[in-house]
Amino acid sequence: MGPQPNRTAQCPLEGSVVVTPPRRGHSGNPQHRAGDSNVAGLAARKAAARLLAAVIDARTPLDGLTDNEHGHPQYKALDGRDRALVRAILVTALRHRMTIARLLSKRLEKPLPPNATALSHILHVAAAQILFLDVPDSAAVDLAVTHAKSDPRTTRFSGLVNGVLRSLARAKQEELAPALAATSEAPQWFVERLTAAYGAEKTRAILAAHRHEAPVDFTVKADSALWAERLGGIVLTTGTVRVEKLAANVTDLPGFADGAWWVQDTAASLPARLFGGIKGQRVADLCAAPGGKTAQLILAGAEVTAVDTSKNRLARLAQNLDRLGLTAELVPTDLLDYRPARLFDAVLLDTPCSSTGTVRRHPDVPWTKTMADVEKLAALQRKLLAHAVTLVRPGGRIVFSNCSLDPIEGEELYSAFLTETPGVIDDPIRPGEFADLDPFLTSVGTLRTTPADMVLESPGISGLDGFFAARMRRSF
Numbered sequence: 001m002g003p004q005p006n007r008t009a010q011c012p013l014e015g016s017v018v019v020t021p022p023r024r025g026h027s028g029n030p031q032h033r034a035g036d037s038n039v040a041g042l043a044a045r046k047a048a049a050r051l052l053a054a055v056i057d058a059r060t061p062l063d064g065l066t067d068n069e070h071g072h073p074q075y076k077a078l079d080g081r082d083r084a085l086v087r088a089i090l091v092t093a094l095r096h097r098m099t100i101a102r103l104l105s106k107r108l109e110k111p112l113p114p115n116a117t118a119l120s121h122i123l124h125v126a127a128a129q130i131l132f133l134d135v136p137d138s139a140a141v142d143l144a145v146t147h148a149k150s151d152p153r154t155t156r157f158s159g160l161v162n163g164v165l166r167s168l169a170r171a172k173q174e175e176l177a178p179a180l181a182a183t184s185e186a187p188q189w190f191v192e193r194l195t196a197a198y199g200a201e202k203t204r205a206i207l208a209a210h211r212h213e214a215p216v217d218f219t220v221k222a223d224s225a226l227w228a229e230r231l232g233g234i235v236l237t238t239g240t241v242r243v244e245k246l247a248a249n250v251t252d253l254p255g256f257a258d259g260a261w262w263v264q265d266t267a268a269s270l271p272a273r274l275f276g277g278i279k280g281q282r283v284a285d286l287c288a289a290p291g292g293k294t295a296q297l298i299l300a301g302a303e304v305t306a307v308d309t310s311k312n313r314l315a316r317l318a319q320n321l322d323r324l325g326l327t328a329e330l331v332p333t334d335l336l337d338y339r340p341a342r343l344f345d346a347v348l349l350d351t352p353c354s355s356t357g358t359v360r361r362h363p364d365v366p367w368t369k370t371m372a373d374v375e376k377l378a379a380l381q382r383k384l385l386a387h388a389v390t391l392v393r394p395g396g397r398i399v400f401s402n403c404s405l406d407p408i409e410g411e412e413l414y415s416a417f418l419t420e421t422p423g424v425i426d427d428p429i430r431p432g433e434f435a436d437l438d439p440f441l442t443s444v445g446t447l448r449t450t451p452a453d454m455v456l457e458s459p460g461i462s463g464l465d466g467f468f469a470a471r472m473r474r475s476f
């Protein structure tokens with residue numbers, strides 16, 4: 001049996017990490033429940049195929065579909081264990097989509113017609129279970145066949161579903177490893193963008209890293225060594241505490257209630273450090289929610305104003321700061337409309353972006369985003385940055401960051417911005433200025449991390465979110 005995804009990590013500070021491995025015996029066998037005309041486990045598989053359709057065919061982000069309050073009705077109708085199973089199936093089906101497609105297509109005489117999406121999703125949902133999850137093969141196959149029979153679009157293909165999936169189950173020991181080795185686990189547009197930016201070898205390493213669930217990183221208020229011991233993790237060179245697999249939900253871990261730490265990928269913790277000493281300074285955190293960087297700036301001694309356009313996300317930031325025992329001024333507004341009475345000593349702008357640096361956590365991103373989205377987001381970021389630099393006093397520093405791997409949202413945007421913007425000068429990060437950041441400095445003094453960086457003993461404990469950060473100064 002292959003690796004078993006067993007949790008879903010969420011945005012920094014935003015919520016708990018759920019630890020619910022799909023187990024044999026639950027929602028596994030398609031027997032009838034007493035007094036229930038539904039086949040056990042079928043509703044979960046139907047929901048998984050329905051949500052996979054929403055991600056692949058309608059480019060709907062998975063997080064929204066699986067939100068416990070506002071998610072898809074078919075998902076919300078499931079109990080907690082089935083929701084966890086559906087998430088595990090979907091994350092796996094998306095993370096390994098190209099390998100699954102390769103092994104399925106070997107078993108089809110000719111490719112499925114483009115309009116056979118319902119059939120394709122049933123096959124992918126079952127294949128994810130057969131190849132990677134701890135679900136008995138017979139249950140995965142039988143439920144897929146029952147599902148196919150129950151849907152008028154697929155009922156005539158139930159024999160094909162049965163034949164293809166049984167063949168896959170028989171051959172997986174022999175065929176899975178070579179298929180994984182031969183497959184680039186991403187859509188073509190994404191592979192091309194990565195290759196253009198990083199070259200073939202690094203792209204292979206990034207895509208290999210995307211096959212693994214990200215470990216969980218904690219930024220601690222103090223005493224990383226102590227918290228590493230209490231949480232069962234290690235201390236990274238950056239001071240972050242890293243845990244490969246959590247033993248409990250985040251909210252149940254020691255230190256959560258006391259506000260001793262928050263969940264934040266170590267790459268996400270780097271931009272706020274680039275100001276150097278900010279004790280007593282007035283600092284604006286723009287696009288601040290859910291507040292990981294706000295917390296860092298406050299702990300560094302700054303007087304922080306946190307700005308975000310989303311009232312809901314700002315409310316979550318308020319809750320997070322409250323738990324951590326920290327305070328900031330909160331301003332719910334579109335940044336482009338924000339005109340504070342006084343200019344700030346420093347400004348951090350962590351922009352909304354394509355999130356292509358977070359594929360380990362969000363394997364739907366390459367399938368829901370397009371190059372047109374990346375370009376649109378780059379244009380928005382350029383506008384936000386142009387406004388952000390007007391909010392800092394002459395001589396003050398600005399840090400611009402995002403979690404995209406694409407240079408048109410990072411290196412290229414920044415270089416063009418400097419050329420086109422009078423009154424703003426580059427303030428490159430110097431080698432040795434922050435010794436632990438040297439491995440991530442570019443030749444021009446910007447910061448670049450990728451999931452292929454921070455290689456430790458095993459893939460499960462390695463990697464960083466993809467981040468770009470640059471530092472500049474207002475000259476007049």
Ligand SMILES: C[S@@+](CC[C@H](N)C(=O)[O-])C[C@H]1O[C@@H](n2cnc3c(N)ncnc32)[C@H](O)[C@@H]1O
Nearest residue numbers: 287288289290291292293308309310334335350
């Ligand atoms: C990448 S997240 C920020 C993460 C945050 N800096 C942290 O470290 O926790 C981007 C944020 O930008 C906000 N945002 C998007 N467009 C905005 C705008 N025009 N003005 C202000 N905030 C905006 C979103 O609501 C979202 O909370």
